[in-house]
Amino acid sequence: MQINLTGHHVEITDSLRTYVDTKFEKLERHFDHINNVHVILNVEKLSQKAEATLHLNGGEVFANAEHTDMYAAIDSLIDKLDRQVIKHKEKLRRH
Numbered sequence: 001m002q003i004n005l006t007g008h009h010v011e012i013t014d015s016l017r018t019y020v021d022t023k024f025e026k027l028e029r030h031f032d033h034i035n036n037v038h039v040i041l042n043v044e045k046l047s048q049k050a051e052a053t054l055h056l057n058g059g060e061v062f063a064n065a066e067h068t069d070m071y072a073a074i075d076s077l078i079d080k081l082d083r084q085v086i087k088h089k090e091k092l093r094r095h
């Protein structure tokens with residue numbers, strides 16, 4: 001799985017990159033057909049935003065999250081993506 005990490009108005013530090021990589025490994029355990037991921041981290045005044053697009057076998061999954069803390073925004077984003085990936089996997093199983 002290839003992760004493209006982009007920052008808008010925020011510097012992507014090594015610790016931030018490592019945190020994102022670690023969190024996305026959790027998703028890969030649930031569904032190993034994730035081809036690539038595009039993550040955008042954005043800071044606007046007091047809100048920290050994280051959004052991601054996953055390119056999967058059989059479709060795409062998109063989610064975004066917002067919080068005052070970037071790490072919390074990433075956690076929330078992963079939770080949302082996790083639910084969507086599991087739902088996508090269930091759809092594939094039914095067909």
